[in-house]
Amino acid sequence: MSNWxxxxxxxxxITKVEDLPNYENLIGFVYKITxxxxxxxxxxxxxxxxxxxxxxxxxxxxxxxxxxxxxxVSRESNWLSYYGSCxxxxxxIKSTDKSMYKxxxxxxxxxxxxLNYCELAHQIKADVLISNSYNGNILGRYFLRDMQNxx
Numbered sequence: 001m002s003n004w005x006x007x008x009x010x011x012x013x014i015t016k017v018e019d020l021p022n023y024e025n026l027i028g029f030v031y032k033i034t035x036x037x038x039x040x041x042x043x044x045x046x047x048x049x050x051x052x053x054x055x056x057x058x059x060x061x062x063x064x065x066x067x068x069x070x071x072x073v074s075r076e077s078n079w080l081s082y083y084g085s086c087x088x089x090x091x092x093i094k095s096t097d098k099s100m101y102k103x104x105x106x107x108x109x110x111x112x113x114x115l116n117y118c119e120l121a122h123q124i125k126a127d128v129l130i131s132n133s134y135n136g137n138i139l140g141r142y143f144l145r146d147m148q149n150x151x
Contacts, residue, residue: 002098004031004080006105017048017076020108030107030118032126033084033134035092036100042084042134043106043126045119049074089134 004014009021017023028047034040053070061067083093083101093101106122109115120139128135129144137143 002101002103004103004105008105014105016080020105022108022110023048025110026108027112028079028109028115029105030109030115030122031084032104032106032122033089034102034104036102038132040132040134041126042086042089043119043123043128044084044086044135045109045115046079046082047077047112047115048079050077084134086134086136088136 006012006014006020012019014020020026020029026048028045030043030045033042033044051072051074054073056066056068056071060071083090083098083103107118109118123135123138126133129138135144
């Protein structure tokens with residue numbers, strides 16, 4: 001399996017959340033997955049933790065003295081084994097060896113809004129819709145098919 005690499009920290013290999021600088025305050029990161037031989041790449045974002053609302057049980061209400069009906073529960077996402085949400089890329093990875101891909105963390109983010117902004121900034125800077133990229137759209141709004149006649 002190909003590990004995450006953090007180029008901003010002298011290409012440090014990331015194997016657990018504690019390897020990330022200032023991990024207590026992080027929401028997620030912007031990443032780049034590159035096919036080593038072809039140079040084709042994908043830029044996306046990944047959150048480190050998922051939060052969801054769950055119902056507070058009667059027993060918990062008695063123990064804590066709360067009257068709340070719901071509570072927020074967090075759990076770590078699958079970010080360590082994650083290879084993007086692009087169908088073309090994930091299908092290609094399943095049919096080839098994962099060691100053929102380099103996974104880099106481009107930027108660490110401490111808020112959801114900043115995470116969205118950084119993903120967009122990196123995608124535009126890399127010109128993902130026109131370059132050799134797996135990205136078929138940006139923000140679900142700007143698509144590769146709309147750029148075909150503009151080259």
